[in-house]
Amino acid sequence: MSSLPFPVRVAAGLVVTAVEEVQALPRTIVGLPITAASRVLQLSMRAQQVVTELAIKGDSALEGARPVEEAPSWARFDDDTDGRVPTLRAAGAGAATTGRRLPAESNNGHARPLDRPVLTAEDTAGETPDALPGYETMTIAQLRARLRGLSVDQLTELLAFESAHADRPAFVTMLTNRIATLTAEQ
Numbered sequence: 001m002s003s004l005p006f007p008v009r010v011a012a013g014l015v016v017t018a019v020e021e022v023q024a025l026p027r028t029i030v031g032l033p034i035t036a037a038s039r040v041l042q043l044s045m046r047a048q049q050v051v052t053e054l055a056i057k058g059d060s061a062l063e064g065a066r067p068v069e070e071a072p073s074w075a076r077f078d079d080d081t082d083g084r085v086p087t088l089r090a091a092g093a094g095a096a097t098t099g100r101r102l103p104a105e106s107n108n109g110h111a112r113p114l115d116r117p118v119l120t121a122e123d124t125a126g127e128t129p130d131a132l133p134g135y136e137t138m139t140i141a142q143l144r145a146r147l148r149g150l151s152v153d154q155l156t157e158l159l160a161f162e163s164a165h166a167d168r169p170a171f172v173t174m175l176t177n178r179i180a181t182l183t184a185e186q
Contacts, residue, residue: 129161155179
């Protein structure tokens with residue numbers, strides 16, 4: 001055991017550490033720029049975290065001060081419609097009977113085949129598949145929401161209806177994929 005006072009022992013430890021660091025300086029000087037850059041990035045990221053935390057605390061503090069809209073004015077949901085779905089009718093839908101070819105029009109990102117007019121709700125009035133009433137006026141999102149509740153037979157009926165009427169590629173693909181998934185699960 002040492003009889004030297006504690007401050008003397010600490011000072012001796014500091015001198016030994018300083019000598020060791022000076023001896024290791026040639027090895028550590030090579031990595032110094034990388035270490036410095038890493039520390040700067042670490043400090044900047046921590047500062048960003050602190051600022052974000054302050055913003056979150058500020059948002060929660062101010063949350064009660066401003067009224068919250070029930071539904072933003074710009075939000076439109078499928079359930080908000082009155083059952084009517086706006087559809088586009090091809091310009092010159094009767095052009096196929098005159099021998100002219102209609103330009104390919106986009107249908108949910110897929111090209112529509114030439115010479116096939118776009119069907120609207122008025123065109124298919126009175127025609128609806130038994131599997132899903134109102135199918136002919138549904139959007140792709142509305143159909144997607146109702147697919148899980150349908151059997152393979154109902155999906156097959158919808159696919160036949162779609163192929164015989166509007167033949168929209170996105171709808172055909174979705175119905176075909178769902179039939180394949182259900183068939184693979186059985």
